[in-house]
Amino acid sequence: MASRFAKVWKGGELRATKETLPNLFVRRCQATPERVAVIRRANHRWETLTFRKYGEEVGELARGLLSLGFALGESLLLMSQTRYEWNLVDFAGLSCGGIVVPAFPTLLPKTVLHQALDSNATMAIVEDDEQLAKLLEVRDRLPSLRAVVTIDPTGQEDGERVLRLDDVRHAGRDRPELDEELRSRIGAVRPDDCASIVYTSGTTGLPRGVVLTHWNLIAATAGALQVLPIQEDSVSFAVLPLAHVYQRVVNIGTVMRGAATAYSTPRTMAQDFLEVRPTLMAGVPRLYERIYDRILEEVKEKGRTAQRAFDWARGVAIEAARAKSSRGQLPLGLRLKWALADRLVYRRIRAGLGGRMELFFSGASALREDLACFFNGIGTTLLEGYGLTECAAPSNANPMGRVRPGTVGPPIPGIEETLAEDGEILMRGPGVFPGYHNLPQATAEAFTDDGWFRTGDFGAFDADGYLRFLGRKKELLKLSTAKFVRPMPIEERLKESPLIEDAVVLGDDRSYAAALVQPHYETLLRGLREAGVHIADEAIRWGTNILGERVIDEISPDVLEQPQVRDLIQGEIDRLNAELEPHERIRRFFLVPRRFTIRDEDLTPTLKVKRETVLRKYAREIEALYSPVSR
Structure with a gap:
């Protein structure tokens, strides 16, 4: 039947047997019984299981x-x-x-x-x-x-x-x-029997139970494996929550391929990289941001010469990633610069990742383009993808050798995608769920009359079918001037600043856009102290981040209201505003004094900001951003 949409992007033919997960597992154990399946810590040492x-x-x-x-x-x-x-x-x-x-x-x-x-x-x-x-x-x-x-x-x-x-x-x-x-x-x-009920992370409301069949999970995994190079000799580094279908599908993929899975935690991963020496890892943007921040901290500790070398090498990496994406290869001059940067900087970074890391996956939320370019430019590959729990995680992925930073790639085999008139991503395929558990009305509303799943996300395709993720439909802001603002791209650009760790753009039913900004407290504190500004110890409360590192959990609002601090953040916002449409520009901002955490329910378990929770928590401060006094 012909589609009613002008353009449908197809991921190609899915090559997979319609079966069940228990059958798949039994067949793998019979086919390669002596291959290593599991690498885990037991009694303070690593052990393997076949x-x-x-x-x-x-x-x-x-x-x-x-x-x-x-x-x-x-x-x-x-x-x-x-x-x-x-x-x-x-x-x-x-x-x-x-x-x-x-x-x-x-x-x-x-x-x-x-x-x-x-x-x-x-x-x-x-x-x-x-x-x-x-x-x-x-x-x-x-x-x-x-x-x-x-x-x-x-x-x-x-x-x-x-x-x-x-x-x-x-x-x-x-x-x-x-x-x-x-x-x-x-x-x-049977393949169409329910295998799992997975509850959504609830960034915009109450979690709903997503029914996933055996065939949903197998089809999604098989489609991803047709474009992602997991091989028999791969060692997958499992660090994300398995309660999220993303890591679970990666682990199913290692069983399909007969590869090994090494189990780690965010707090031990730095040492585990060196001991296990994995070849691939699935992560979320915030995890890659923390890895990058750790690299920056290690560089700073080595002094100004190392800092200058890194800054230059970082620029070369980003330039190389963009050149490879647009041209397919590096011009001679850039190849020479890259070789020097590799000898001075990149090799040491790769050694810190175990020395064998070939492939990073990123999913669950949007990845900053500069981070994608950095990891793709240092001799590793970072493939950004897209998916939802409702499609058993993967629906799009950048293919090896044809990475386009800033996009989540074309549909994987078995998946078809198109855009609704308002730009919402619609999809269908064997990985797409049959419905929400005990919610027939929500299930009916999730699909069009002709069977397309409404993802609730905005997107745009380029001429080759690479999808650019533009944020959640529910998060679209409509100003009182009737102009629309998509917050996610602005938030991601703000987070490219070394001074800004997180941001939530505001403006729904308001006359202009504003933002809650969580500064990068450690960078801010270092800069203030280097400038001779005294910060009392009692103005800071320390804690640990997801990597187990000592970080500032909370900082006194009095520190954040100092003119030097506001001027620094205003400068970062001004630079971004110069690139935005007038109605998108951030007119006012509030500096959040407490780090967003899972513990405080500001973040989902996959480290995405829970907008509704944050907006409720800072309702008074948001009102002040729109009061006549703050103007």
């Missing part, structure tokens, strides 16, 4: 779950940090014909209650004391929940109400007679 061992442990745990009465089609709530046991539980639950419901370990008890009730979870597997406490707080309101299992010992296991994961797995090891039942369960699962 696919044979991985398969045995999944089978043992699955039989253990069966012995607890886990029935076909029941839901299992899984709440843990990224670790091997997360995937162990995932494949075991799916092998029983169950539905795995991932929950971020940062969730509050009320959100855990919502997800467990909505999914009708009969079993919950949690990581440790902290997660167990959340669940026990709401357990009396979960009538369907029959069993709670902890991954780490908590001291609260009683053999009845709270069990240990190792005990459940060992019980399954002692029940070989359940093998036939397990094989029957695996055979009973």
Whole structure:
């Protein structure tokens, strides 16, 4: 049937067998039993597990779950940090014909209650004391929940109400007679059955349960693998939350390819890079921003000569990335400069990443173009992509050798995309979900009459089908002058300043645009002290960031209101305003004195700003930006 849209971009033919995740896993373990599947820390040292061992442990745990009465089609709530046991539980639950419901370990008890009730979870597997406490707080309101299992010992296991994961797995090891039942369960699962209910991160409202089938997850992963070079000898560095479908699909991809997954954490990743020496990593923009900031800090510590060399090399990297994107190769003069920069700077950066890192993926939110160019220009490859939970994460990706920084690439195989009249991205394909759990009205509203999924995102395609992500439709600002402002591109440009860590552009129903600006506190403090400005110790509260580094969590508003500080930030805003349309220009700003964090619910678990939360928190300050006095 002909499309009613003027242009439909197709990602090509999907080459994949329509099957289930348990079947895929069993076939992989049988095909390459001696290949390394898992690299993990155990007892303060690294150990490896082969696919044979991985398969045995999944089978043992699955039989253990069966012995607890886990029935076909029941839901299992899984709440843990990224670790091997997360995937162990995932494949075991799916092998029983169950539905795995991932929950971020940062969730509050009320959100855990919502997800467990909505999914009708009969079993919950949690990581440790902290997660167990959340669940026990709401357990009396979960009538369907029959069993709670902890991954780490908590001291609260009683053999009845709270069990240990190792005990459940060992019980399954002692029940070989359940093998036939397990094989029957695996055979009973169909590709279009629900594999998982994944709750959206809720940047613009209450999280909704996204139903993902086995075929959704396999099709999305297979399509991505047709353009992303994960090979048998790859070592994937898993550091993002597995509760987000993005990292989960990458881990499914390593099983498809027979590659290894090394499990790390943001706090230990710097040392783990050196010890594991991975070849690829999936990340989010804020994680790459922190890695880049760490590189800058290390350069500053080496003195002015090193700083000048880095600044020059950074410029060469960005120039090289842009030249390669536009021309396909570097002109001779730039090749010579790049070779010198590589010898002086880039090799050391790559060595700090383990020395074998070939490929970074970036997704979940928009990546600053300068960061994309930097990582693509230092001898590594950073491929930015796009996707949503509703399409099992990947729908677009920059292909190897044809990277265009600032875009998220063309659709992956199996995906078709077009734009609605207002510029909203519409898509369809086998990775696209069938609907929201228990929300028929929301499901109906999510699709057009002819089956296109409304992503809720704005975008634009270039002549070759590369998509540029332009922000969430719900975040579009309409000024009282009837002009529209897309906040995301402006926020990303503001964050290119070394003085600005985060920004939230304002202006809905107002006469002009304004912004909440979170300064880069450490850079600001260093600059003030170098200028001879005294900052009292009590004006600063220190904490740690996602990498475990010591950072400023909060700074006195009195410091931020100093004329020198406001002048510095105003200068950065003025430079950006010169490039914007008059109605887009930032007229007023408020300097946020407290870092946006997951803990304070300013950020989602994937480190995206929760606009509605931030706007409520700073409602008084926002009103002041539009009062006659502030003008």
